[in-house]
Amino acid sequence: MSGHGTPIPMTSRPCGPLNGIANVPGDKSISHRALILGALAIGETRITGLLEGEDVLDTAKAMRAFGAEVTDHGGGEWSVHGVGVGGFAEPENVIDCGNSGTGVRLIMGCMATSDITATFTGDASLNKRPMARVTDPIALFGAQSVGRSGGRLPMTIVGAAEPMPVRYTVPMPSAQVKSAVLLAALNAPGKSVVIEKEATRDHTERMLQGFGAELTVEQTDEGRVITLTGQPELKAQTIVVPRDPSSAAFPVCAAIITPGSDVLIPNIGLNPTRAGLFTTLREMGADLTYENEREEGGEPVADLRAKFSPDLKGIEVDPARAASMIDEYPVLSVVAAFAAGDTVMKGVKELRVKESDRIDAMAKGLRANGVTVDEGEDWWVVKGLGHGNVPGGGTCASQLDHRIAMSFMILGMATQKPVSVDDGSPIATSFPIFEPLMAELGAQLVRSNA
Numbered sequence: 001m002s003g004h005g006t007p008i009p010m011t012s013r014p015c016g017p018l019n020g021i022a023n024v025p026g027d028k029s030i031s032h033r034a035l036i037l038g039a040l041a042i043g044e045t046r047i048t049g050l051l052e053g054e055d056v057l058d059t060a061k062a063m064r065a066f067g068a069e070v071t072d073h074g075g076g077e078w079s080v081h082g083v084g085v086g087g088f089a090e091p092e093n094v095i096d097c098g099n100s101g102t103g104v105r106l107i108m109g110c111m112a113t114s115d116i117t118a119t120f121t122g123d124a125s126l127n128k129r130p131m132a133r134v135t136d137p138i139a140l141f142g143a144q145s146v147g148r149s150g151g152r153l154p155m156t157i158v159g160a161a162e163p164m165p166v167r168y169t170v171p172m173p174s175a176q177v178k179s180a181v182l183l184a185a186l187n188a189p190g191k192s193v194v195i196e197k198e199a200t201r202d203h204t205e206r207m208l209q210g211f212g213a214e215l216t217v218e219q220t221d222e223g224r225v226i227t228l229t230g231q232p233e234l235k236a237q238t239i240v241v242p243r244d245p246s247s248a249a250f251p252v253c254a255a256i257i258t259p260g261s262d263v264l265i266p267n268i269g270l271n272p273t274r275a276g277l278f279t280t281l282r283e284m285g286a287d288l289t290y291e292n293e294r295e296e297g298g299e300p301v302a303d304l305r306a307k308f309s310p311d312l313k314g315i316e317v318d319p320a321r322a323a324s325m326i327d328e329y330p331v332l333s334v335v336a337a338f339a340a341g342d343t344v345m346k347g348v349k350e351l352r353v354k355e356s357d358r359i360d361a362m363a364k365g366l367r368a369n370g371v372t373v374d375e376g377e378d379w380w381v382v383k384g385l386g387h388g389n390v391p392g393g394g395t396c397a398s399q400l401d402h403r404i405a406m407s408f409m410i411l412g413m414a415t416q417k418p419v420s421v422d423d424g425s426p427i428a429t430s431f432p433i434f435e436p437l438m439a440e441l442g443a444q445l446v447r448s449n450a
């Protein structure tokens with residue numbers, strides 16, 4: 001859990017070229033889902049390459065609390081003995097999901113159609129985030145919930161004793177909400193239908209199919225229509241977690257803005273529902289190539305090579321791509337500061353309800369470092385200054401948000417003066433090896449203010 005310990009102030013100093021190989025950790029979204037579906041399967045699921053960040057470790061603990069046997073064999077190898085769909089036990093204690101919106105929302109979904117009650121809480125960031133987006137659809141199955149005002153955690157969910165199947169259109173582009181509804185539908189009899197108007201990351205659908213659920217996806221005028229037949233017997237699987245494109249984004253962007261850099265980032269999952277940042281960077285003129293493109297475990301994978309790119313230009317990012325890069329806007333806004341001209345990001349209201357209000361957090365921190373940012377409710381514009389011209393020298397609030405802390409550490413690698421954050425401790429939620437990995441490439445990160 002983050003946000004409970006002592007803050008870790010961090011500073012990133014302008015550095016020489018970044019060079020070498022960046023082996024980033026496993027995918028966070030896939031790691032959560034592997035533990036959860038493993039817990040709902042019959043038999044032993046083996047997982048390799050699991051992200052051992054705090055968010056995922058909190059999900060592992062939660063699965064134990066619901067009765068699954070989860071074992072860490074070391075070196076990213078885990079096993080889960082599942083209890084079967086509908087087999088969750090009632091937890092004896094409050095489930096603390098730490099900083100993780102994905103963890104809490106997916107777990108609320110998968111217990112909502114069992115005849116048990118569970119209470120959820122999180123850190124100061126998670127306890128501010130909206131949960132009605134999950135409690136509204138699980139109420140259709142028959143689950144009840146009581147939380148704090150505004151649908152905030154801590155919150156108790158009373159699962160439906162006799163769940164009914166549902167047909168639900170997800171009102172916002174959210175893979176967490178879609179996944180929560182699908183996981184709830186697992187223990188409802190008959191066919192449930194979940195519709196999303198815009199495609200979001202599809203790891204839950206792919207993995208449910210892999211575990212043997214009957215799930216179909218159809219593209220219609222309404223959007224992506226997902227039909228799941230409830231109460232399947234999920235069969236334990238062997239899962240190799242690909243490396244996280246959202247973590248790869250940090251060394252990629254660092255190399256692009258730091259003069260002389262050439263960094264290889266191997267084995268990155270390039271599922272089209274996740275790879276929007278890389279397309280956007282190439283449109284901006286970044287020297288980013290895919291090497292050794294291949295398929296692994298049903299997912300497209302490549303080695304990324306990112307090099308210093310002196311002629312970046314600001315662009316208007318296609319809003320249709322927003323869901324496929326939603327976690328990457330903070331670090332994109334850093335690259336945008338080094339581009340010539342404006343980078344316009346529209347259709348990104350969801351950024352306001354992440355681990356922090358990410359538009360606000362990045363706008364404040366960029367301004368503190370001499371970059372002009374304009375913003376509205378669902379858009380923002382970064383006015384690029386071009387290479388060598390970004391002043392830096394500011395201290396930024398990470399607001400308990402790992403991606404904000406890491407983005408400002410990347411900023412400081414190519415500014416004129418160092419950049420600091422008040423608290424880098426949230427980085428451990430998703431990228432526990434960020435500091436040694438970046439240092440190995442040549443970054444100059446220190447724990448303390450400049």
Ligand code: S3P
Nearest residue numbers: 029102173174175176177326327
């Ligand atoms: C995630 C979905 C996204 C993303 C989050 C991980 C997931 O959230 O921001 O980091 O694993 O389903 P939303 O569903 O709220 O967009």
